[in-house]
Amino acid sequence: MITSLRGMNDILSDDYKRFTYFIETASTIAKRYGFHFIETPILEETALFKRSVGESSDIVGKEMYQFIDKGENDVCLRPEGTAGVVRAFIQKKLDRAGGTHRYYYFGPMFRYERPQKGRLRQFHQFGVESFGIESVYEDASMIMMVSDILKACGIGFRLKINSLGDGNCMPSYRDRLVSFVESCGDAICDDCNRRKSTNPIRVLDCKNEKCQSLYVNAPKLINNLCSACESDFEKLKSLLDANNIAYEVDTNLVRGLDYYSKTAFEFVSDEIGSQSAIAGGGRYDRLVEFLDGKATPAVGFAMGIERLMELIKMPEETRSGYYMGAMDENTVDLVLSLVQKKRASEVVTFDYKPKGLKAHLKAADKVNARYCAVIGENELNEGVVWVKDLESKEESLIPQAEF
Numbered sequence: 239m240i241t242s243l244r245g246m247n248d249i250l251s252d253d254y255k256r257f258t259y260f261i262e263t264a265s266t267i268a269k270r271y272g273f274h275f276i277e278t279p280i281l282e283e284t285a286l287f288k289r290s291v292g293e294s295s296d297i298v299g300k301e302m303y304q305f306i307d308k309g310e311n312d313v314c315l316r317p318e319g320t321a322g323v324v325r326a327f328i329q330k331k332l333d334r335a336g337g338t339h340r341y342y343y344f345g346p347m348f349r350y351e352r353p354q355k356g357r358l359r360q361f362h363q364f365g366v367e368s369f370g371i372e373s374v375y376e377d378a379s380m381i382m383m384v385s386d387i388l389k390a391c392g393i394g395f396r397l398k399i400n401s402l403g404d405g406n407c408m409p410s411y412r413d414r415l416v417s418f419v420e421s422c423g424d425a426i427c428d429d430c431n432r433r434k435s436t437n438p439i440r441v442l443d444c445k446n447e448k449c450q451s452l453y454v455n456a457p458k459l460i461n462n463l464c465s466a467c468e469s470d471f472e473k474l475k476s477l478l479d480a481n482n483i484a485y486e487v488d489t490n491l492v493r494g495l496d497y498y499s500k501t502a503f504e505f506v507s508d509e510i511g512s513q514s515a516i517a518g519g520g521r522y523d524r525l526v527e528f529l530d531g532k533a534t535p536a537v538g539f540a541m542g543i544e545r546l547m548e549l550i551k552m553p554e555e556t557r558s559g560y561y562m563g564a565m566d567e568n569t570v571d572l573v574l575s576l577v578q579k580k581r582a583s584e585v586v587t588f589d590y591k592p593k594g595l596k597a598h599l600k601a602a603d604k605v606n607a608r609y610c611a612v613i614g615e616n617e618l619n620e621g622v623v624w625v626k627d628l629e630s631k632e633e634s635l636i637p638q639a640e641f
């Protein structure tokens with residue numbers, strides 16, 4: 239038997255209900271915030287992710303599904319959604335058009351990680367990207383949107399925020415951090431030794447306990463922000479306070495992708511084990527220019543749908559739609575023509591196989607239909623449909639022309 243690849247799941251039965259419910263809820267809320275749908279290809283040039291997510295990141299350095307296609311192009315399955323949306327934004331010359339552009343998307347992402355609970359090689363994200371707004375109000379609005387989506391799905395969370403500084407304050411902080419890490423000598427792990435020269439701030443995120451105990455004394459980015467970054471971060475906190483969104487400032491929150499500056503945030507759940515990040519995002523004001531577009535401020539986030547499906551509280555299912563069936567071989571064609579009419583406005587389950595009333599009622603119950611409508615010999619002769627409302631239990635005969 240051929241099975242799906244490791245870390246790649248099918249979504250069906252009850253899972254698909256959770257999946258589609260989440261997408262519908264999140265899309266509705268994103269539209270309320272002024273976002274429009276965007277779809278970008280799953281396959282992109284590898285260079286796009288190398289330049290945006292960054293070659294020093296684990297995502298690009300270790301986890302890409304990368305190959306040379308039949309036309310000798312170096313391509314990969316997208317590991318995340320932001321880079322493709324930025325590429326599309328620049329390709330359509332929207333950076334030159336100015337103004338505000340807001341997009342939401344959902345779809346599969348691919349990372350060759352070691353699969354475990356909550357960590358897949360093909361997973362789905364719901365994400366949004368906002369272009370053209372420099373104001374920290376947009377950052378706050380992103381966080382409020384994630385919070386609204388999670389609340390609508392009955393999901394509890396903790397929010398962590400940090401500021402990663404900008405081109406003014408980050409370089410001097412990075413130098414200080416590198417000096418500090420060098421002062422730790424051989425005590426740090428191999429990964430940190432490598433990160434020290436490729437992407438030093440990632441050391442703060444090291445999972446090694448010994449490294450973490452050393453970095454307690456590391457200089458904190460939050461204490462080294464320039465006045466613009468600091469005032470934005472203060473404003474962000476006051477906006478979250480004013481809107482009753484609880485947060486923790488986590489000075490080690492650096493995110494696993496290289497394109498961020500200023501605001502970085504992550505939503506975590508304490509109910510799904512070690513892979514606890516359910517959403518993450520932040521500002522990336524330099525990325526559009528870095529990918530050869532006109533400098534445009536931007537901010538966004540993405541949510542991991544499989545992790546959220548574990549937590550979502552589904553609304554109670556109510557009976558809806560029709561179940562229709564024939565009780566006699568002679569009536570199947572007539573029922574089919576009525577099913578077709580009904581399907582113009584209702585969900586209809588139709589069983590082609592004629593059977594007795596009891597069996598039909600049982601089948602209607604199984605699909606949670608509101609109405610069970612059947613036609614047998616008697617109904618055929620009298621030109622009616624026998625209908626039972628499975629909620630009120632009321633039974634009636636309705637002329638076929640009116641049905």
Ligand code: HAM
Nearest residue numbers: 318320357358361515516517518519520538539540542
């Ligand atoms: P990210 O933090 O890498 O950010 O991913 C966002 C979310 O995707 C995570 O919080 C997690 O829920 C889910 N996720 C990541 N990897 C896996 C995996 N292997 N298995 C299951 N779920 C996973 C981004 O991707 C950025 N593009 C977010 C963003 C948008 N920033 C600005 N705009």
